Amino acid sequence: DTQEPDIHFNREILDRMSDRRSDGEWLASRRASPETVFLLFHALSPLVRSGAEREEQIELCKLRSTAVQELLTGSRTLEVFLGVEKQDDGQPAWFALSTEDDPSQLLQDKDPGSFFLQEAMPGLLRLSDDDAGVVAQARSVLAWHSRYRFCPTCGSDTKVEEAGYKRTCLRAGCRSLQGVHNTCYPRVDPVVIMLVLHPDGKQCMLGRKKIFPPGMFSCLAGFVEPGETLEAAVRREVQEESGVQVGSVQYLSSQAWPMPSCLMIGCHCVAVTTDIKVDQNEIEEARWFTRQQVMDALVKDKQAVFIMPPRQAIAHYLLKHWIGCNANL
Amino acid sequence: DTQEPDIHFNREILDRMSDRRSDGEWLASRRASPETVFLLFHALSPLVRSGAEREEQIELCKLRSTAVQELLTGSRTLEVFLGVEKQDDGQPAWFALSTEDDPSQLLQDKDPGSFFLQEAMPGLLRLSDDDAGVVAQARSVLAWHSRYRFCPTCGSDTKVEEAGYKRTCLRAGCRSLQGVHNTCYPRVDPVVIMLVLHPDGKQCMLGRKKIFPPGMFSCLAGFVEPGETLEAAVRREVQEESGVQVGSVQYLSSQAWPMPSCLMIGCHCVAVTTDIKVDQNEIEEARWFTRQQVMDALVKDKQAVFIMPPRQAIAHYLLKHWIGCNANL
Numbered sequence: 001d002t003q004e005p006d007i008h009f010n011r012e013i014l015d016r017m018s019d020r021r022s023d024g025e026w027l028a029s030r031r032a033s034p035e036t037v038f039l040l041f042h043a044l045s046p047l048v049r050s051g052a053e054r055e056e057q058i059e060l061c062k063l064r065s066t067a068v069q070e071l072l073t074g075s076r077t078l079e080v081f082l083g084v085e086k087q088d089d090g091q092p093a094w095f096a097l098s099t100e101d102d103p104s105q106l107l108q109d110k111d112p113g114s115f116f117l118q119e120a121m122p123g124l125l126r127l128s129d130d131d132a133g134v135v136a137q138a139r140s141v142l143a144w145h146s147r148y149r150f151c152p153t154c155g156s157d158t159k160v161e162e163a164g165y166k167r168t169c170l171r172a173g174c175r176s177l178q179g180v181h182n183t184c185y186p187r188v189d190p191v192v193i194m195l196v197l198h199p200d201g202k203q204c205m206l207g208r209k210k211i212f213p214p215g216m217f218s219c220l221a222g223f224v225e226p227g228e229t230l231e232a233a234v235r236r237e238v239q240e241e242s243g244v245q246v247g248s249v250q251y252l253s254s255q256a257w258p259m260p261s262c263l264m265i266g267c268h269c270v271a272v273t274t275d276i277k278v279d280q281n282e283i284e285e286a287r288w289f290t291r292q293q294v295m296d297a298l299v300k301d302k303q304a305v306f307i308m309p310p311r312q313a314i315a316h317y318l319l320k321h322w323i324g325c326n327a328n329l
Numbered sequence: 330d331t332q333e334p335d336i337h338f339n340r341e342i343l344d345r346m347s348d349r350r351s352d353g354e355w356l357a358s359r360r361a362s363p364e365t366v367f368l369l370f371h372a373l374s375p376l377v378r379s380g381a382e383r384e385e386q387i388e389l390c391k392l393r394s395t396a397v398q399e400l401l402t403g404s405r406t407l408e409v410f411l412g413v414e415k416q417d418d419g420q421p422a423w424f425a426l427s428t429e430d431d432p433s434q435l436l437q438d439k440d441p442g443s444f445f446l447q448e449a450m451p452g453l454l455r456l457s458d459d460d461a462g463v464v465a466q467a468r469s470v471l472a473w474h475s476r477y478r479f480c481p482t483c484g485s486d487t488k489v490e491e492a493g494y495k496r497t498c499l500r501a502g503c504r505s506l507q508g509v510h511n512t513c514y515p516r517v518d519p520v521v522i523m524l525v526l527h528p529d530g531k532q533c534m535l536g537r538k539k540i541f542p543p544g545m546f547s548c549l550a551g552f553v554e555p556g557e558t559l560e561a562a563v564r565r566e567v568q569e570e571s572g573v574q575v576g577s578v579q580y581l582s583s584q585a586w587p588m589p590s591c592l593m594i595g596c597h598c599v600a601v602t603t604d605i606k607v608d609q610n611e612i613e614e615a616r617w618f619t620r621q622q623v624m625d626a627l628v629k630d631k632q633a634v635f636i637m638p639p640r641q642a643i644a645h646y647l648l649k650h651w652i653g654c655n656a657n658l
């Protein structure tokens with residue numbers, strides 16, 4: 001019943017069941033259930049192992065409550081309730097546990113050498129679509145906890161509530177305790193990412209940052225600023241980074257990007273000027289590419305003049321959508 | 330060159346010129362220029378006066394540097410650079426000043442009784458489109474400062490940088506000082522707001538919160554959660570608040586909503602189930618309305634069975650767009 005493309009990090013195998021987040025009794029029963037799945041994180045890296053089927057894949061290490069008993073009762077473990085499996089009539093429930101000590105030690109005994117902590121980039125792109133969606137949720141929430149332990153309104157320590165989705169200031173009388181304030185809730189940063197189309201319809205603009213692998217070009221992108229619409233953010237970022245003026249903007253698709261907690265909002269937009277003048281602070285180079293050049297890069301042709309962003313990035317989807325090729329290219 | 334509807338808070342008369350935010354010399358010259366425009370805020374309320382043309386309108390009080398000299402040099406004034414006017418070749422520049430004391434005192438002398446501080450809702454809906462756009466930017470940034478004075482990573486005090494767009498932790502060695510972290514930048518909270526269409530295409534679902542004026546119904550809405558796409562957020566929020574399952578989702582338009590700093594992402598979506606079971610915590614009532622009922626409410630017909638959200642809200646636009654009526658209805 002959905003028409004969205006199946007972009008990495010976007011698949012949702014869990015129902016978040018947010019109404020259960022404040023139901024302590026229900027959560028306790030799920031925590032104790034032998035079917036419940038626990039994921040371990042340390043320093044925002046999930047515990048994984050090499051994929052069973054394909055060497056280049058990794059898969060999340062899914063543990064049962066007996067295996068994590070020690071961690072569950074430890075006061076230094078942060079727990080986030082992720083949801084229940086959609087397929088199986090609400091069974092089993094999933095939790096993410098973030099530990100202050102390296103949890104791979106805990107498990108090496110049972111299966112030496114097979115588990116390891118996977119850093120975010122580019123490692124998390126090697127997860128299956130199912131696993132990536134769960135990690136998008138878990139890592140975003142954990143990244144918020146790791147940076148937002150203190151109340152930004154008064155500087156006091158906070159306590160975790162609502163199964164990992166709220167932090168409440170511990171100082172009685174703090175302003176953040178009166179009414180509802182975003183300081184208590186996880187942060188999601190909207191980012192616009194856009195393929196800029198040439199007025200002639202035959203070229204598109206791509207840029208590269210210094211940190212990109214050699215030869216790679218991708219879409220421009222930037223954070224939505226306060227008080228801005230999506231469309232205004234697209235025009236401003238393109239103008240800032242390339243000097244090009246943009247007219248119409250068309251939203252295409254979004255992507256969760258848990259580094260640390262971005263909402264990528266993917267658009268096509270049409271340039272009304274064509275002279276490029278890059279902002280050297282952010283962009284090393286930006287150029288117009290023809291459809292043929294993008295097609296060559298997509299199929300990794302020997303003649304390709306640039307390298308595409310990885311297929312797991314929404315920039316790849318924005319380019320592929322422009323070329324109009326089908327999903328199994 | 331743009332096709333977006335002119336929704337309240339969305340108009341942009343200023344070019345933000347973000348590259349000037351770290352140019353202290355240029356900012357100082359703008360601050361001193363007799364053409365520069367200063368807006369005053371106190372406790373997030375802008376200083377305004379009754380509209381010159383229409384009684385129900387209010388207009389921002391725009392001051393010159395001589396009038397705010399005292400505030401500009403005061404250490405308790407927070408300054409945010411808003412940009413330069415687009416029309417006039419970069420002249421004049423605009424700043425927002427947030428004061429700890431009520432600034433209307435300062436000005437009453439000159440023009441007694443004409444200026445007052447305007448609280449956000451519903452007052453800011455009475456601004457002109459030009460003024461509303463500037464307030465969307467200024468109030469969102471100031472709301473962030475008012476709640477995020479302390480470093481959320483370590484609880485220390487912070488200092489303001491980049492003309493009001495960055496706060497930096499004052500504790501040497503804080504993790505937030507290594508690399509780039511969202512803790513230093515203004516927060517923008519993405520919210521999905523959606524008109525749910527009945528599978529028969531002839532009805533739409535609206536709900537009302539307890540705090541709404543009597544008789545008013547509006548679109549459902551909710552915060553995008555970490556690790557979610559826009560479309561997933563639409564489906565989850567509709568399901569949570571009304572029990573209705575949603576299939577396809579279509580993005581239509583966005584709106585800046587500076588209470589405190591939301592990005593409203595407006596969609597139409599199509600229900601695949603029709604039984605309504607409201608979440609009593611958030612929604613008092615939700616119902617299916619026919620096209621005729623929405624049309625009656627739009628034109629404020631005597632027979633109307635509900636009251637529309639105000640025309641300044643994107644919910645109003647989502648309803649009007651569904652009805653397909655033209656802009657000057």
Ligand SMILES: Nc1ncnc2c1ncn2[C@@H]1O[C@H](COP(=O)(O)O)[C@@H](O)[C@H]1O
Nearest residue numbers: 189221222223237282509510511514515
């Ligand atoms: N929420 C945020 N997280 C990280 N960086 C931000 C954020 N908001 C603004 N920035 C700034 O935006 C720069 C990246 O530029 P862009 O992605 O083009 O907007 C970063 O280097 C920061 O200076």
Ligand SMILES: Nc1ncnc2c1ncn2[C@@H]1O[C@H](COP(=O)(O)O)[C@@H](O)[C@H]1O
Nearest residue numbers: 180181182185186518550551552566611
């Ligand atoms: N950034 C946020 N700001 C305010 N409330 C939030 C935020 N994120 C989640 N919430 C919660 O969401 C509720 C409103 O529900 P909804 O707008 O439907 O998502 C609030 O009462 C809060 O409990």
Ligand SMILES: [Mg+2]
Nearest residue numbers: 222223224237
């Ligand atoms: Mg930016």
Ligand SMILES: [Mg+2]
Nearest residue numbers: 221222237241
């Ligand atoms: Mg940028």
Ligand SMILES: [Mg+2]
Nearest residue numbers: 220221222282
């Ligand atoms: Mg950028």
Ligand SMILES: [Mg+2]
Nearest residue numbers: 551552553566
């Ligand atoms: Mg919600």
Ligand SMILES: [Mg+2]
Nearest residue numbers: 550551566570
């Ligand atoms: Mg809700």
Ligand SMILES: [Mg+2]
Nearest residue numbers: 549550551611
């Ligand atoms: Mg809601």
Ligand SMILES: [Zn+2]
Nearest residue numbers: 151154169174
């Ligand atoms: Zn506090």
Ligand SMILES: [Zn+2]
Nearest residue numbers: 480483498503
């Ligand atoms: Zn700090």
